[in-house]
Amino acid sequence: MSDEAPEKSSKTEDPSQRKLDEAHKKGDVAKSQEVTTWFMLAGSGLLFAVLAPGTSVGLSQNLALVMANADQFEIGGPAFGALMAGMAGSVMLLALLPLCALAVFAIAANLVQHKPLLSVEPIKPKLSKISPIAGFKRLFSTEALVNFGKGLLKLAIVGAVLFFVLWPERDSLEVMVTSDPAAILLIFQNLGIKVFAAVIAVLTFIAIADFLYQRHRWWERQKMTVQETRDEYKQMEGDPQIKGRIRAIRNERSRKRMMANVPGATVIITNPTHYAVALKYDRDMAAPVCLAKGVDAVALRIRALAEEHSVPIVENPPLARALFASVDIDETIPAEHFKAVAQVIGYVMRLRKPAWRG
Known part of the structure; x- marks a missing residue:
């Protein structure tokens, strides 16, 4: 960490467009995992609110059918196996739509943060990824400590939100044990929507703050030293001394022709x-x-x-x-x-x- 301080302090120049383009090609972009979490949670809440009523009705009907005809099924018999296979297929088909929708939400979370890119740089094998020393440095780096602190803070905030949402509903939770399945599903649906709404509201502020923080850290990481700026200028525009020499030669030739x-x-x-x-x-x-x-x-x-x-x-x-x-x-x-x-x-x-x- 002490070795990184002088290098960081020497990076005082804003990154050039070429430096930003190279970072983008390498897959180095400003990205917040909290934004992705927010999109996934918001998508889950939306799917829960839309699909929960119909799903709960269908699930209760299937369970009621099974319970009403429980004495007619032979454990291990072909009829019971066919029933379980049919129910498993129905559950898989029912889960396929939410999974596809969540995949779309995950893609949208990345597109909101940066433009589309395709880079194999992050998955290339590197010795630093398997080096114990490099791993130890990453484990106790400033970024790791910040992420650990963010995780604890987020856990505490979400836990507090869940407490304030569920505590007033403690009476409903107590009667769920003696309620019929249809009533239990309805109570669970209402509580689920409240929990999703409260958690999403809190995570909205966390996601915005984390994205701004990650954006700032990414920009600071892309900054260049004065020497890097000069070297890039020489690469793009050519060495000023060489250009001056070429200009002098051209002028001399033009003067001789004149x-x-x-x-x-x-x-x-x-x-x-x-x-x-x-x-x-x-x-x-x-x-x-x-x-x-x-x-x-x-x-x-x-x-x-x-x-x-x-x-x-x-x-x-x-x-x-x-x-x-x-x-x-x-x-x-x-x-x-x-x-x-x-x-x-x-x-x-x-x-x-x-x-x-x-």
């Missing part, structure tokens, strides 16, 4: 050293296209490549800043910059007029 386009540019518009935008235009294009752009060191590299390959460089700080902010690589320039860029390209074309004519 620089390779600079020698084919028509003009480089600069500011004069902080910004540089390389544009390309020919007579078959609807508008100039941005081949490359950059600031500071990248801008200087674009200028150097332009000078190396004799690409004209025009200093126009406002236009350079505007183009840098409004156009991306391999996109045509916005319409609002057509006039200013046309003036620059016209100037460049006049400088390179012999080349353009050729």
Whole structure:
């Protein structure tokens, strides 16, 4: 127990949806046995109230028939055996419907607490299930002590309820010994309904309280440590360092492709050293296209490549800043910059007029 305290205290983060889904797949869900008990008891009470009148009448008639003809049956004879077999079959058929109904109530008790699941994890063989040390720890764990306390409390409460329900009926219980079978069944039916109603009313509060408690314990058990949260994030989203490295490699490759386009540019518009935008235009294009752009060191590299390959460089700080902010690589320039860029390209074309004519 002392080893579990530090681990529990370190689980400060709410569980992720992935952690909850994995717990569900393993069959680890918030479940209260008291809720199942309530459904089974409520179902039994409902069946008792519905079936008891007809069952008691039929049972009393069969018993009366047996008692009235008791002298006609031979013990061990075929007629007596056939009678007992018939009565046993009737009882089994009569019990089949309540058993099926109780099975439905048991399934409903689980569906109310959690969505349907099918998992073999809880029934897989584990060494911890047969280990004496692990069994001893479970026997004296906090959960076992809590369950023991809950059992005693529930027994005391139900016992007190039964006492307060049956004590006023003590006179009826005394006369049952001298009453005829039909009257005994009727008294038993009325007392049974009262007992069921009282016990179900008390167990309703116990089931709700236990479900909330089990839900809280399950949520606390699913909580994660900070390290577990980080590890899960890395598994789902990828290691941030690796993602940063991949992003840097992509940016570097994109920059190299951009620089390779600079020698084919028509003009480089600069500011004069902080910004540089390389544009390309020919007579078959609807508008100039941005081949490359950059600031500071990248801008200087674009200028150097332009000078190396004799690409004209025009200093126009406002236009350079505007183009840098409004156009991306391999996109045509916005319409609002057509006039200013046309003036620059016209100037460049006049400088390179012999080349353009050729």
